[in-house]
Amino acid sequence: xxxxxxxxxxxxxxxxxxxxxxxxxxxxxxxxxxxxxxxxxxxxxxxxxxxxxxxxxxxxxxxxxxxxxxxxxxxxxxxxxxxxxxxxxxxxxxxxxxxxxxxxxxxxxxxxxxxxxxxxxxxxxxxxxxxxxxxxxxxxxxxxxxxxxxxxxxxxxxxxxxxxxxxxxxxxxxxx
Amino acid sequence: xxxxxxxxxxxxxxxxxxxxxxxxxxxxxxxxxxxxxxxxxxxxxxxxxxxxxxxxxxxxxxxxxxxxxxxxxxxxxxxxxxxxxxxxxxxxxxxxxxxxxxxxxxxxxxxxxxxxxxxxxxxxxxxxxxxxxxxxxxxxxxxxxxxxxxxxxxxxxxxxxxxxxxxxxxxxxxxx
DNA sequence: TTGAGGTTTCAAAACTTCTTGAAACTTTAG
DNA sequence: CTAAAGTTTCAAGAAGTTTTGAAACCTCAA
Numbered sequence: 214x215x216x217x218x219x220x221x222x223x224x225x226x227x228x229x230x231x232x233x234x235x236x237x238x239x240x241x242x243x244x245x246x247x248x249x250x251x252x253x254x255x256x257x258x259x260x261x262x263x264x265x266x267x268x269x270x271x272x273x274x275x276x277x278x279x280x281x282x283x284x285x286x287x288x289x290x291x292x293x294x295x296x297x298x299x300x301x302x303x304x305x306x307x308x309x310x311x312x313x314x315x316x317x318x319x320x321x322x323x324x325x326x327x328x329x330x331x332x333x334x335x336x337x338x339x340x341x342x343x344x345x346x347x348x349x350x351x352x353x354x355x356x357x358x359x360x361x362x363x364x365x366x367x368x369x370x371x372x373x374x375x376x377x378x379x380x381x382x383x384x385x386x387x388x389x
Numbered sequence: 390x391x392x393x394x395x396x397x398x399x400x401x402x403x404x405x406x407x408x409x410x411x412x413x414x415x416x417x418x419x420x421x422x423x424x425x426x427x428x429x430x431x432x433x434x435x436x437x438x439x440x441x442x443x444x445x446x447x448x449x450x451x452x453x454x455x456x457x458x459x460x461x462x463x464x465x466x467x468x469x470x471x472x473x474x475x476x477x478x479x480x481x482x483x484x485x486x487x488x489x490x491x492x493x494x495x496x497x498x499x500x501x502x503x504x505x506x507x508x509x510x511x512x513x514x515x516x517x518x519x520x521x522x523x524x525x526x527x528x529x530x531x532x533x534x535x536x537x538x539x540x541x542x543x544x545x546x547x548x549x550x551x552x553x554x555x556x557x558x559x560x561x562x563x564x565x
Numbered sequence: 566t567t568g569a570g571g572t573t574t575c576a577a578a579a580c581t582t583c584t585t586g587a588a589a590c591t592t593t594a595g
Numbered sequence: 596c597t598a599a600a601g602t603t604t605c606a607a608g609a610a611g612t613t614t615t616g617a618a619a620c621c622t623c624a625a
Contacts, residue, residue: 224512231505308559329407336400383484
C-alpha cells in the first residue's frame with residue numbers, strides 16, 4: 214500500500230489539469246499531461262500508487278498512461294535503493310520532447326497526407342471526360358501536394374533546429 | 390430538391406476524407422474538412438443540398454458545418470443569378486487560413502496557459518513550509534512560464550510571417 | 566516452489582461528442 | 596399576404612472514447 218507522500222497542493226493539481234488540457238489539445242490524452250506534471254513538480258521520483266492516489270486514477274489507468282509517457286520519453290523509470298517497485302521521474306527537457314513529437318508524429322502525418330494525395334492524383338485523371346474540368350481538379354490536387362511538401366520542409370527544418378521562413382507558406386498559396 | 394450535379398469521383402471523396410482526418414487531427418471536426426475539400430475541388434460553387442448528397446450528410450449537419458467554415462473564413466457564400474438558395478465556394482488561400490487559426494486559436498490557447506500558470510504561481514508559495522521544496526516547485530512553474538512566453542513569441546512571429554528561430558526552444562530547456 | 570507485492574490486460578460501464586430528423590423559422594416570389 | 600423553398604435549431608439517438616475494476620500475469624525473496 215502506497216505511502217501517501219506529500220499531499221500535493223490544490224495549486225499543483227490545477228497546473229496538472231491545465232497541462233492535461235493542453236496535451237489533449239495537442240492530440241494526447243489528458244491523463245498523460247496530468248501525470249507528467251505531477252512528476253515534473255516533484256523533487257523526488259514517485260511511484261505508480263502515489264500518482265493514482267493524488268490524481269484519483271485507477272491503478273490500470275496509471276499503468277497505461279505511464280507506459281505511453283515512457284514510449285514518448287516524457288518520463289523515465291528510476292529505482293530507489295531498498296524498494297522493489299518502480300519510481301518515475303519527468304523528463305525536464307521539454308524542447309526535446311516537442312522535437313520528438315514533431316519528428317515522429319507530425320512529420321509522419323504530413324507524409325501520409327502527401328501519399329494519399331498522390332494516390333488520388335493517379336485515380337483522378339480517368340474520371341471525367343471534359344478536359345477542362347479534369348485539369349481544374351488535378352491542378353487543385355497538385356496545389357495540395359505542394360502544400361504537403363512545404364509542410365514537410367518546414368517541419369524538417371524545425372526539427373533540425375534550423376531557422377524557418379514561413380513566407381513561402383503565405384506567398385505560394387495566395388490566390389491573387 | 391437538389392440537382393444532383395456531377396457525381397464526384399471516388400478519388401475526390403477519398404481526398405475529402407483524408408483532409409477530413411487531417412482537420413480532425415488539427416482540432417477541427419472531420420465534416421469541416423470533407424465539405425471544404427469538395428468545394429475546393431469543384432470549379433463551380435455548390436449548394437448545401439449537393440454537398441449533403443455527395444457526402445451523405447443530413448441537411449442539418451451540412452448547415453452547421455458550413456457555418457463553422459464561414460466563421461473561420463474557409464468558405465465564402467456566392468450567389469447564382471436566378472437561384473434563390475445560397476452557393477458556397479472554398480477559400481483557396483490555405484496559408485491565410487492557417488495563419489488565422491494560429492492567431493485566433495493557438496495564440497489564445499498559449500495565453501490562457503500562461504495565465505493559468507501565473508495563478509498557480511501565486512497559489513503555490515503558501516503551500517509548503519519547507520523552503521527548499523517550495524523553491525523547487527516554484528522554479529519548475531517558472532520554467533513552464535518561460536516556455537509559454539517563448540511559444541507566444543514564436544507563434545506571433547509565425548503569424549507575422551517573420552523568420553523563426555527555433556533554437557531557444559531547444560537550448561533553454563535542455564537540463565544539462 | 567510458494568506467496569506477497571506489483572504490474573498489465575481487457576471487457577464492461579460511464580462519459581463525450583457527433584449526427585440525425587423533424588419542427589420552427591426566414592425569406593422571397595407571386 | 597400567402598405559400599413555397601430553403602435554412603437553422605435542437606432534442607434524441609448513435610458512435611466513439613476513456614476509465615474502471617477485477618483477474619491474470621510477472622518477479623523476486625524466502
